[in-house]
Amino acid sequence: MTRAILTRVESWVNLGIPDCIAALEGRFFLIELKILRAGNKVSVRPHQVAFHSMHGDFPCFLLIEVGVGRKKELRLYHARQVLELAQEGVKLAPVGVLHGGDWEGLENFLLQW
DSSP states (O other): OOOOEEEEOOOSSSTTOOSEEEEETTEEEEEEEEEEOSSSOOOOOHHHHHHHHHTTTSSEEEEEEESSGGGOEEEEEEGGGHHHHHHHGGGSOOSEEEETTOHHHHHHHHHHO
16 A cells, blocks of 8 residues: 555646656655656657756656566656656666565655655
């Protein structure tokens, strides 16, 4: 069971806003969700790059599920890395790596931020 309250965000007015807001122990985190099944290139749209670039001093992240099956992992990138992530893809070192569906590990990581 997770401690976080997740709220899915759908905005057609302000493009680039991350996919969800996580509320955890009195703090808020903005998280863009991506899935990458093959290759290294992450599809980050210009509006997403702009939003994350403007919010690099805040707890704003991109969470990318990479791989399939037992090789699946979650890679967490901070907003400050968005330009490099768009260029280099997941070859760029993330700020955190979690294996499988380690949501509790993700929560613990976010609380340390």
